[in-house]
Amino acid sequence: MTIGSAGRVVPLDPDRSLVRAAQADPARFDPLYRKYLAQVYNFAHHELGDHHEAEDVTERTFMLALGALPRFRESAPDDAPPEASTFRVWLFRIARNVIANHRRALRRRPTAPLQAAAGVAGPEDVEGRAVARADASAAWAAVRRLPGDRRRAVVLRFVDEMSTAEIAGVLERSEGAVRVLLHRALRSVARELSAAEADDGSRAGDVRRDAGRDRDSR
Amino acid sequence: MIVYPASLDAIEVDALQTDRYLDALLSAVDRRAYDVPADPAVDPTLRLAARRLRDELVRTHPSFRFEERLARRLADAAARMRLAAATGGEAEAAIVPFPTPLLADPSLAAELANPELALLLGARYAAVASGDAARGPSLAATAAASALAGGTPSPFRPVVARPLLVGGALTSAALSLVGAAFVAWRLTRGAPADPMAATTAVDAALGQRRLA
Numbered sequence: 001m002t003i004g005s006a007g008r009v010v011p012l013d014p015d016r017s018l019v020r021a022a023q024a025d026p027a028r029f030d031p032l033y034r035k036y037l038a039q040v041y042n043f044a045h046h047e048l049g050d051h052h053e054a055e056d057v058t059e060r061t062f063m064l065a066l067g068a069l070p071r072f073r074e075s076a077p078d079d080a081p082p083e084a085s086t087f088r089v090w091l092f093r094i095a096r097n098v099i100a101n102h103r104r105a106l107r108r109r110p111t112a113p114l115q116a117a118a119g120v121a122g123p124e125d126v127e128g129r130a131v132a133r134a135d136a137s138a139a140w141a142a143v144r145r146l147p148g149d150r151r152r153a154v155v156l157r158f159v160d161e162m163s164t165a166e167i168a169g170v171l172e173r174s175e176g177a178v179r180v181l182l183h184r185a186l187r188s189v190a191r192e193l194s195a196a197e198a199d200d201g202s203r204a205g206d207v208r209r210d211a212g213r214d215r216d217s218r
Numbered sequence: 219m220i221v222y223p224a225s226l227d228a229i230e231v232d233a234l235q236t237d238r239y240l241d242a243l244l245s246a247v248d249r250r251a252y253d254v255p256a257d258p259a260v261d262p263t264l265r266l267a268a269r270r271l272r273d274e275l276v277r278t279h280p281s282f283r284f285e286e287r288l289a290r291r292l293a294d295a296a297a298r299m300r301l302a303a304a305t306g307g308e309a310e311a312a313i314v315p316f317p318t319p320l321l322a323d324p325s326l327a328a329e330l331a332n333p334e335l336a337l338l339l340g341a342r343y344a345a346v347a348s349g350d351a352a353r354g355p356s357l358a359a360t361a362a363a364s365a366l367a368g369g370t371p372s373p374f375r376p377v378v379a380r381p382l383l384v385g386g387a388l389t390s391a392a393l394s395l396v397g398a399a400f401v402a403w404r405l406t407r408g409a410p411a412d413p414m415a416a417t418t419a420v421d422a423a424l425g426q427r428r429l430a
Contacts, residue, residue, distance in 0.1 A: 058288070063291070164237055179230070186236060
């Protein structure tokens, strides 16, 4: 911790020593890479919904980050929270932009993931099963239907466990705006989940009624 | 009871309450607690949705093979950056092409056609955009210009086109060796030191041959 110019307590970037080491010697980028690989990959995977595209985006994000690391400075706009200037936020902002570029490229030449063509995942395909499970989850489906920044805020909050201030840094919005985004996103998800449960309940009731009718007819 | 500033709208107060609940809920995992004490200010349906998102949004890890392949690629790029930095400062040099120029991947180059990303990666784009020519051309501006011109953008070259500098270092060393060898050869031959005298001698010899 340190005291900022406005007398505010400013938390230090927990990666500061690793970042300085990597800036002095690019060969020491590896610890940063290992630390954030899964987080960046998860963000990309939840954003794009495809394992191969997520790997592609993850690779580009880290290559760009390594190339630009000498120019990284812990500095954020005056109105931004101090957490907005950390290496993690900077890395996720790169990832966010790479994903946006990737989406634009996909719109120009649309493709479908191979899993879609292959249909059901094989028994040894753990990853495929995980994706299928995620797709089947009502909560996940509700998140996927959220508009852009609401969805990103939810993924960063729940999957990457970022604070509101960090998300504000990644999305380049104020903390208040991110709080409202998250609140509205949760309301949408809650509405969808209630509707899905009501739907499931009525479907279960139909099944029970059908079963009773079968018994009666027998 | 928490008193919120009067300047906040109702939605902002609700959002603040939800945010506090989320902070507590997500940190409850560290304490191995499933939930946090019910906050009556937070809508129960929101709390349920938050718990489901925490439990159902899966976290995946890329394959080990991918992780190691990318680690190797990053290590290669880092090695090239170190080499480039070590030989930096040799401005006049011959170009020695490397098998894979540092970060000259066309897909990476295409990323930097995005000015927002370019700005994030280096502030020099903004300097060029605002006409501050003294600060030099930016990698992103170069990439964008190249992309606009229809060529293959190569944004990293202007900034990290260090292979050229490595070539410079090698060339200097090679020239020094060749120079030393040439001087030694000339000394053993005992050739005229003055090139003008040598030219005159050759001219005179040719003139005598023509007369004969």
